[in-house]
Amino acid sequence: MLANPDFAWMDGEIVEWKNATVHVSTDLVLRGANVFEGMRGYWNSDKKEMFIFRNAEHLKRLRESAKIMRMTIPYTDEELTEAFIQLIRKNKFEEGVHFRPVVYFDQGEPNFYKPEEIRTGMFILAFARPHSKAIFNGVESCTSTWRRNSDLSMPSRVKAGANYHNSRLAHVEARINGFASPIMLNERGKVSEGPASCFMMVRDGVVITPPVTGDILESITRATLIQLCREELGIEVVEREVDRSELYIADEGFFCGSGAEVTPMISLDRYPLGSGKVGPITKKIQDLYFDVAAGKVEKYRDWLLPVYGRG
Numbered sequence: 001m002l003a004n005p006d007f008a009w010m011d012g013e014i015v016e017w018k019n020a021t022v023h024v025s026t027d028l029v030l031r032g033a034n035v036f037e038g039m040r041g042y043w044n045s046d047k048k049e050m051f052i053f054r055n056a057e058h059l060k061r062l063r064e065s066a067k068i069m070r071m072t073i074p075y076t077d078e079e080l081t082e083a084f085i086q087l088i089r090k091n092k093f094e095e096g097v098h099f100r101p102v103v104y105f106d107q108g109e110p111n112f113y114k115p116e117e118i119r120t121g122m123f124i125l126a127f128a129r130p131h132s133k134a135i136f137n138g139v140e141s142c143t144s145t146w147r148r149n150s151d152l153s154m155p156s157r158v159k160a161g162a163n164y165h166n167s168r169l170a171h172v173e174a175r176i177n178g179f180a181s182p183i184m185l186n187e188r189g190k191v192s193e194g195p196a197s198c199f200m201m202v203r204d205g206v207v208i209t210p211p212v213t214g215d216i217l218e219s220i221t222r223a224t225l226i227q228l229c230r231e232e233l234g235i236e237v238v239e240r241e242v243d244r245s246e247l248y249i250a251d252e253g254f255f256c257g258s259g260a261e262v263t264p265m266i267s268l269d270r271y272p273l274g275s276g277k278v279g280p281i282t283k284k285i286q287d288l289y290f291d292v293a294a295g296k297v298e299k300y301r302d303w304l305l306p307v308y309g310r311g
């Protein structure tokens with residue numbers, strides 16, 4: 001469990017952690033009516049600077065999720081960016097942080113309101129969050145018996161809290177059965193993603209990942225890694241449908257996401273992937289990703305937003 005910080009941001013102001021509350025009658029609480037982002041700030045100890053990774057892309061996706069759910073975010077991008085900076089500064093974070101801006105529907109007649117007839121609120125929670133051990137050791141995964149949300153019912157493209165009930169069913173089942181994060185297939189039986197991350201595999205030196213039409217979240221990390229593979233590492237990347245059985249014969253595999261970062265998968269359904277250890281291409285991609293995120297690669301500095309004004 002991550003330690004609670006001292007402050008959160010709620011409806012336009014920084015509040016003490018204990019005062020960051022919403023009423024039980026809200027549609028947020030009753031029906032999970034929210035959209036959100038999961039973002040990271042990376043600490044560069046040489047520069048004593050925190051870099052928010054791909055702020056503009058996360059804000060854009062937050063608005064896209066809100067648009068599909070017919071929510072109007074009551075703040076501009078500039079106001080939200082300032083809120084992120086102020087919240088991190090106020091908590092005096094000097095290590096990696098993970099933060100979640102959340103937009104939600106307040107209290108309304110059950111399901112009958114038009115979006116403009118209900119208050120839209122917003123809060124931001126930020127936690128110090130170091131890399132998980134799984135980043136370095138890899139995870140033993142399984143194929144979930146649960147299918148990923150279909151675009152025909154509740155689009156996985158929307159980063160909505162309610163989508164994470166689908167994720168939770170899959171994740172808890174995997175944990176109870178002795179695995180870490182599972183792979184979910186979509187309703188067409190093709191590989192989609194993990195409960196909170198996208199997936200990439202390596203076959204014969206080529207990185208292969210399900211397409212954005214495969215019932216996945218349009219992951220910012222996925223887009224980042226595709227670009228870094230192509231432009232920096234000279235690795236071919238193919239976006240295409242992936243069969244479950246292809247994973248068993250993949251040389252390497254990894255989950256990717258703002259939270260998951262680049263988490264190697266070392267086995268699936270007890271089939272070892274490649275050597276059954278963290279793969280060399282995965283490691284290369286992971287190393288570059290961390291260097292870029294920490295501001296060590298000049299070319300990608302415009303992906304980073306300095307928080308303390310020292311970077």
Ligand SMILES: Cc1ncc(COP(=O)(O)O)c(C=O)c1O
Nearest residue numbers: 196197198217219220221257258
């Ligand atoms: C379901 C799901 N898929 C994919 C991702 C990865 O998206 P991103 O790289 O934008 O964080 C996430 C969040 O991290 C997620 O929750």
